[in-house]
Structures are given as C-alpha cells and as structure tokens.
Amino acid sequence: AQSVTQLGSHVSVSEGALVLLRCNYSSSVPPYLFWYVQYPNQGLQLLLKYTTGATLVKGINGFEAEFKKSETSFHLTKPSAHMSDAAEYFCAVIKGGSYIPTFGRGTSLIVHP
Amino acid sequence: NAGVMQNPRHLVRRRGQEARLRCSPMKGHSHVYWYRQLPEEGLKFMVYLQKENIIDESGMPKERFSAEFPKEGPSILRIQQVVRGDSAAYFCASSPGTSGGSTDTQYFGPGTRLTVL
Numbered sequence: 001a002q003s004v005t006q007l008g009s010h011v012s013v014s015e016g017a018l019v020l021l022r023c024n025y026s027s028s029v030p031p032y033l034f035w036y037v038q039y040p041n042q043g044l045q046l047l048l049k050y051t052t053g054a055t056l057v058k059g060i061n062g063f064e065a066e067f068k069k070s071e072t073s074f075h076l077t078k079p080s081a082h083m084s085d086a087a088e089y090f091c092a093v094i095k096g097g098s099y100i101p102t103f104g105r106g107t108s109l110i111v112h113p
Numbered sequence: 114n115a116g117v118m119q120n121p122r123h124l125v126r127r128r129g130q131e132a133r134l135r136c137s138p139m140k141g142h143s144h145v146y147w148y149r150q151l152p153e154e155g156l157k158f159m160v161y162l163q164k165e166n167i168i169d170e171s172g173m174p175k176e177r178f179s180a181e182f183p184k185e186g187p188s189i190l191r192i193q194q195v196v197r198g199d200s201a202a203y204f205c206a207s208s209p210g211t212s213g214g215s216t217d218t219q220y221f222g223p224g225t226r227l228t229v230l
Contacts, residue, residue, distance in 0.1 A: 009153070036221075043117070043204055043221035044156070090155055099217065100169065103155030 002027040004093050006104035014112045019063075019078040021107050023091030026072060033074040034092040034101065035065055044090060050074065061085070086111045115140065117207050117222035118187075125228045126195050134190040134225045138207030145188040146219060147180055150202040162188060163210070195229045202226045 007022040025031060032051050036044040048059025055067040065076045074091060088108050092101040118137040126132050138145050143164055148156040158172040162182035173180065177195075182188040192199055203226075206219035 004155070041122075041223070043119075043206075043223045045221070046218055049218070092155075099161065100158045100172075101156075101219075103157070105153065105155050 002031065002093050002095055002102050004091050004102050004104035006089075006091050006107045008107055009105065010108045010110060012110040012112065013081045015083055016080050019076070019081045019085065019109065021076040021089050021091075021109065023065075023074045023076065023104060024072055025074065025091075025093045027093060027095055029096050030069075031096060032094045033065070033067060034094070035059065035063070035074070035076050036090045036092060037061075038088040038090065038106075040087075047076070047089075081109075081111045083111050083113065085109055117142075117205060117220050119203075119205050119222035119225050121225060122223060123226050123228070125230065127230050128196055129194050132192040132195050132199070132227055132229075134192075134203050134205075134227070136188040136190070136205030136207075136222060138188070138205075139209075139220055142207035142209050142220070144208045144210040144217070145182050146206045146208070147188075147190050148204045148206065150204060150224070152201075156204060159190070192227075195227075197229050200227055200229045 003026050005024045034049045035047040038044050048057045050057045050067045058064045063078045088106045090106045091104040094101045145162045147159040150156045160173050160180045161169040177193045179191045202224045204224045205222045208217040208219045
C-alpha cells in the first residue's frame with residue numbers, strides 16, 4: 001500500500017520569502033506524483049505532476065517540485081511567496097499502472113504581509 | 114469551456130433522508146471520479162465511472178452509497194439514509210481518458226458540502 005506524508009499541517013511565510021512544502025511518499029513501485037492547490041470553497045487545481053523524465057518539474061504560478069527517489073520525496077517550492085498563494089496544498093501519489101491517487105492530509109500555506 | 118460542474122454546492126439533510134449529488138464532467142470527458150474529503154484530511158477515492166459503467170468502486174462504503182454515470186446527463190452520487198458521519202465535502206473529477214490510467218490529468222469540480230443534521 002502507498003502512503004503520503006505532508007510534514008506540517010500549517011506553514012507560515014512572509015510575502016517574498018521562500019515557500020517549501022514537504023511531501024514524502026512510500027510506494028512499492030515508482031509512482032507518479034502530483035501537487036494540487038485548493039482555494040477556499042473550491043475544488044483542487046493541478047499545480048504540477050511528475051511522471052517520467054526530468055526530476056525537476058515546473059508548474060503553474062511559479063511553483064516547482066523535485067522528485068528525489070533516494071529520499072522518496074517530492075517537495076514543492078516557490079522562490080518568492082505572494083499573498084495570493086495562501087491556500088491548501090495537497091500532495092498525491094499514483095502507483096504506476098493504477099489511476100487511484102492517494103492524497104496527503106494537506107498543508108495550509110499562510111502568507112503574511 | 115466550462116469546467117467540471119457540481120450541484121448543489123451546499124446540501125443540508127436530516128438523518129435518514131437521501132442526498133443526491135450531481136456532477137457534470139468537462140466537455141469531451143468520459144471518465145468521472147468521486148472523492149470524499151473529511152475536515153483536515155486529504156481526499157479519499159470513492160468510485161471511478163465511465164459512461165454507463167462502474168469501473169472501480171473499491172472506495173465506496175458497502176451500504177447506502179451508490180453512483181451512476183448514465184449515457185445522457187450528469188453523474189449522480191446517491192447516499193441513502195444519511196447519518197451525521199456522512200457530513201463531508203464530496204468532490205467530482207473528470208478526465209478525458211486519452212492518456213490512460215495513471216497520467217490522465219483529473220480536473221476537479223468545486224465540490225458539494227453535505228451537512229447532516
């Protein structure tokens with residue numbers, strides 16, 4: 001069975017500071033990895049995904065994530081936080097050959113002026 | 114190009130009543146997925162459907178829950194005899210089904226927030 005751990009249910013940063021949201025997974029086979037963002041009272045929006053190829057993946061809104069197999073991690077980063085980045089972020093894993101994602105519990109990003 | 118539509122956005126039911134949640138996939142999408150989100154938790158897969166077929170219902174509770182995706186019209190998630198523990202946000206996602214399986218991007222609707230009194 002696969003699982004996803006997002007370290008820190010809340011992350012607080014100042015506007016302009018680096019954003020780092022952590023995601024570690026366990027999977028018996030190489031997985032596909034996703035980050036989603038959820039704004040209040042809205043559905044999830046795909047930020048980026050890793051399937052194969054380059055391990056550094058660039059997504060929308062200036063976010064990127066790096067797949068590190070040796071660390072079983074897929075941390076999400078953004079060099080400079082904007083107030084509009086305040087939202088809930090979910091990491092998800094799909095085992096190769098499957099279509100059912102396993103989601104982490106989510107990390108709430110708080111951006112201070 | 115409208116996104117995934119869900120209605121109602123908010124639904125209040127008393128214990129024992131039925132709840133019907135609707136999902137209209139994006140235009141051109143033939144695959145629909147339903148998820149449930151409990152407070153401060155991630156989404157949990159419930160069921161995966163294609164037109165007129167249930168592909169995978171491994172995440173559906175064995176009783177009271179059912180889903181359909183008819184040839185015409187929206188997908189319906191039906192919860193009979195609701196209990197307080199059914200209170201949650203229910204999200205629908207759709208995909209085109211062209212990439213096949215794992216890498217097929219799912220597009221999510223805004224969700225239906227069910228409250229059982």
